[in-house]
Amino acid sequence: MRRFSWFNVTSLTLGFAFLYLPMVLLVVYSFNESRLVTVWAGFSTKWYGELLQNEEFLDAALVTLKVGLMSSTLATILGTMAAYVLVRAGRFRGRTLFSGMIYAPLVMPEVITGLSLLLLFIGIGLDRGVLTIVLAHTTFSMCYVSVVVSSRLSSFDTSLEEAALDLGASPFEAFRLVTLPIIAPAVISGWLLAFTLSLDDLVIASFTTGPSATTLPIKIFSAVRLGVSPEINALSTILIGIVTVGVISASLITKRAAVRQAREEQAAVRS
Amino acid sequence: MAETVFAPWTDPEAKPLIQFKGVTKRFGDFTAIDNLTLDIYAREFFALLGPSGCGKTTMMRMLAGFETPTEGQILLNGQDIGAVPPNKRAVNMMFQSYALFPHLTVWDNIAFGLRRETRDKDAINARVEEMLRLTRLTKFAKRKPHQISGGQRQRVALARSLAKAPKLLLLDEPLGALDRKLREETQFELMDIQEKTGTTFIIVTHDQEEAMTVASRVAVMDEGRIVQVATPDVIYEAPNSVYVADFIGDVNLIPGQAAVRETAPEAAEVVAEPAPEPTPAAASDPVPDTGKEAPQPNAFGIWLHDNMLKPILGERRAQAEPLKQLPPPAPEQIKAAPVPQDVPEGGVTITWAAGKAPLIAANGDTALAGEKVVLALRPEKVSISKERPDHPNILRGKVIDIAYLGNISTYHVEIEGGTMIKAQAANTRRLSRRGITWEDDVWLGFTATAGVVLKEDA
Ligand SMILES: Nc1ncnc2c1ncn2[C@@H]1O[C@H](COP(=O)(O)OP(=O)(O)OP(=O)(O)O)[C@@H](O)[C@H]1O
Ligand SMILES: [Mg+2]
Numbered sequence: 001m002r003r004f005s006w007f008n009v010t011s012l013t014l015g016f017a018f019l020y021l022p023m024v025l026l027v028v029y030s031f032n033e034s035r036l037v038t039v040w041a042g043f044s045t046k047w048y049g050e051l052l053q054n055e056e057f058l059d060a061a062l063v064t065l066k067v068g069l070m071s072s073t074l075a076t077i078l079g080t081m082a083a084y085v086l087v088r089a090g091r092f093r094g095r096t097l098f099s100g101m102i103y104a105p106l107v108m109p110e111v112i113t114g115l116s117l118l119l120l121f122i123g124i125g126l127d128r129g130v131l132t133i134v135l136a137h138t139t140f141s142m143c144y145v146s147v148v149v150s151s152r153l154s155s156f157d158t159s160l161e162e163a164a165l166d167l168g169a170s171p172f173e174a175f176r177l178v179t180l181p182i183i184a185p186a187v188i189s190g191w192l193l194a195f196t197l198s199l200d201d202l203v204i205a206s207f208t209t210g211p212s213a214t215t216l217p218i219k220i221f222s223a224v225r226l227g228v229s230p231e232i233n234a235l236s237t238i239l240i241g242i243v244t245v246g247v248i249s250a251s252l253i254t255k256r257a258a259v260r261q262a263r264e265e266q267a268a269v270r271s
Numbered sequence: 272m273a274e275t276v277f278a279p280w281t282d283p284e285a286k287p288l289i290q291f292k293g294v295t296k297r298f299g300d301f302t303a304i305d306n307l308t309l310d311i312y313a314r315e316f317f318a319l320l321g322p323s324g325c326g327k328t329t330m331m332r333m334l335a336g337f338e339t340p341t342e343g344q345i346l347l348n349g350q351d352i353g354a355v356p357p358n359k360r361a362v363n364m365m366f367q368s369y370a371l372f373p374h375l376t377v378w379d380n381i382a383f384g385l386r387r388e389t390r391d392k393d394a395i396n397a398r399v400e401e402m403l404r405l406t407r408l409t410k411f412a413k414r415k416p417h418q419i420s421g422g423q424r425q426r427v428a429l430a431r432s433l434a435k436a437p438k439l440l441l442l443d444e445p446l447g448a449l450d451r452k453l454r455e456e457t458q459f460e461l462m463d464i465q466e467k468t469g470t471t472f473i474i475v476t477h478d479q480e481e482a483m484t485v486a487s488r489v490a491v492m493d494e495g496r497i498v499q500v501a502t503p504d505v506i507y508e509a510p511n512s513v514y515v516a517d518f519i520g521d522v523n524l525i526p527g528q529a530a531v532r533e534t535a536p537e538a539a540e541v542v543a544e545p546a547p548e549p550t551p552a553a554a555s556d557p558v559p560d561t562g563k564e565a566p567q568p569n570a571f572g573i574w575l576h577d578n579m580l581k582p583i584l585g586e587r588r589a590q591a592e593p594l595k596q597l598p599p600p601a602p603e604q605i606k607a608a609p610v611p612q613d614v615p616e617g618g619v620t621i622t623w624a625a626g627k628a629p630l631i632a633a634n635g636d637t638a639l640a641g642e643k644v645v646l647a648l649r650p651e652k653v654s655i656s657k658e659r660p661d662h663p664n665i666l667r668g669k670v671i672d673i674a675y676l677g678n679i680s681t682y683h684v685e686i687e688g689g690t691m692i693k694a695q696a697a698n699t700r701r702l703s704r705r706g707i708t709w710e711d712d713v714w715l716g717f718t719a720t721a722g723v724v725l726k727e728d729a
Contacts, residue, residue: 162337163370165357167384167435174358177383181374263417 030233071137072194079145114207128210152186185257321492635724662716
């Protein structure tokens with residue numbers, strides 16, 4: 001094995017400290033006995049207990065979960081469809097434009113996405129609440145799904161679909177019975193990604209939410225303006241946990257599936 | 272019905288199953304199939320041969336419905352199938368890449384097509400089991416494609432495409448990954464299946480031997496065009512161009528200048544034979560048994576020959592000649608036979624090198640006189656010996672290389688002028704006792720009808 005030079009070690013330490021020190025602090029203080037953020041008074045899980053008593057937080061958690069489940073499911077369906085069309089339709093006029101347009105929200109400032117959605121919802125007279133957040137989250141997370149799924153689809157051997165058609169399957173059957181099972185891991189990890197994105201979105205949610213629906217990030221943000229409390233730290237720690245699990249399992253699923261599929265496909269296809 | 276030879280293409284009444292009518296397929300500005308017209312008949316075993324990239328798969332894909340012709344029509348049973356989607360065509364295809372469904376077991380792969388057309392579980396079970404037996408995959412039914420070997424996968428693909436008993440089965444290099452023995456077995460299996468089911472097969476292969484074994488007719492393709500369509504023996508014995516001759520089997524190509532053949536004095540003095548009349552059983556016929564080996568052509572065959580094939584094959588009598596006058600199996604057996612060769616008259620001579628006796632091709636088309644031509648000569652029709660043989664065409668040379676192929680050996684002989692000629696001889700004796708070896712000066716000989724005179728390809 002190659003030895004790390006002092007330079008490598010330092011830059012690695014600095015980089016990771018930069019990335020994770022704030023979060024580590026947050027997690028550590030969520031277990032602080034004292035209400036004061038600056039004083040360590042011993043280990044305790046009492047803030048987690050208190051969190052469970054807090055109706056407002058629980059409500060917000062429920063809204064967040066609802067929004068996350070609905071928007072990620074919707075985004076997965078739409079994103080998979082978009083990816084399928086973009087990868088399969090071959091070269092039609094304006095294909096580059098279309099794929100560019102699908103990916104544009106990835107780089108669009110969230111404020112702008114949020115603002116334009118707000119304008120739209122006001123324009124069509126939609127009452128702001130859970131539904132509007134779901135729509136907004138679907139809009140921006142669907143491009144992430146379509147990126148994940150289309151990268152899988154582009155390495156997918158089209159002759160499998162052709163074989164299904166050749167054997168008498170309708171195009172939809174070919175998709176349902178052959179394509180979908182094979183790209184399923186990518187679709188699942190796309191879903192997880194969308195769910196995580198929805199879970200921790202603050203900006204777009206605060207633009208499109210109404211008084212009836214407060215998501216956790218919004219709740220945390222407004223609570224913090226009144227002062228940081230250990231309760232918030234505990235809540236954030238839980239969120240970090242969920243997001244971490246989501247992201248890691250998404251990447252694990254993709255990776256494992258990629259390895260397995262590479263093996264299977266290599267085996268199923270000559271040369 | 273009496274036993275008749277299967278040759279619907281010679282019957283002007285026969286209705287083709289598939290008709291390509293002026294089909295052109297372009298990808299962008301690349302022309303993959305170029306104005307192709309071709310009829311394929313029901314129950315045929317039609318082989319497509321050609322170098323990589325000549326458009327074989329593209330043709331198959333148009334038949335299966337994955338590509339639409341840019342121009343022209345494809346008819347199936349007289350109906351234009353241009354608008355019929357692939358899942359509605361009674362055509363199944365075995366993909367060059369197999370395209371097995373990786374997430375399904377062998378069993379489910381084979382059952383896939385059946386499940387699309389029926390819900391009858393018993394019927395599906397029975398059919399899948401039958402296919403598994405046929406392809407000897409019963410033991411592997413529960414495995415996934417990545418858990419079986421390449422040859423087994425190929426058989427799964429074959430079983431899957433056969434399962435629906437399609438009217439037309441397209442096989443894109445179906446047997447490439449099988450070892451020789453299994454390949455031969457599967458070839459016979461395929462022919463058997465074809466006989467039993469009456470399915471029409473179109474097979475793409477890189478293996479000419481395979482095409483020769485299984486096919487009723489062979490089409491040789493080059494860059495999107497069909498160069499020749501004919502039965503395997505015609506393709507082999509009477510290629511219509513240097514391209515085909517060179518592509519099919521081993522061949523010596525001797526370029527030269529053709530001239531109308533004068534009635535050579537030696538020939539005249541040998542046998543004063545009149546111009547070949549269609550009288551059978553000529554006295555000089557070297558094969559006495561004219562019963563089974565020499566079937567007489569029917570009326571249509573004669574018509575076909577006289578009107579179309581004569582320029583290629585020469586006179587009708589002459590056509591049988593190369594078959595009857597195969598060079599003796601072993602060079603050692605060639606004696607300086609005093610029996611003069613039966614040299615038919617007519618044809619052309621080919622000047623292949625300055626100062627050398629021109630080669631005689633009695634079956635050459637006199638219309639080629641004055642043109643640059645190529646004499647295509649199969650190695651097995653060239654005899655090799657240490658003594659001067661008694662043949663109308665004789666060349667001297669030196670053995671450069673010997674390829675020992677078990678039952679036969681191919682001798683690479685450099686003749687005067689540097690041209691390499693391959694000659695084949697059967698190995699009737701053990702290696703150590705064969706007389707000819709490297710660096711030996713040898714004589715090559717072949718009959719006046721052994722080669723085919725072809726116009727030089729442009
Ligand atoms: N979708 C496509 N787009 C552009 N060119 C194509 C396409 N499909 C085939 N071609 C071209 O058409 C030509 C014929 O291809 P095809 O696959 O029919 O060859 P083939 O005779 O089957 O060759 P092989 O023996 O290697 O399988 C090739 O030059 C190929 O590059
Ligand atoms: Mg091909």
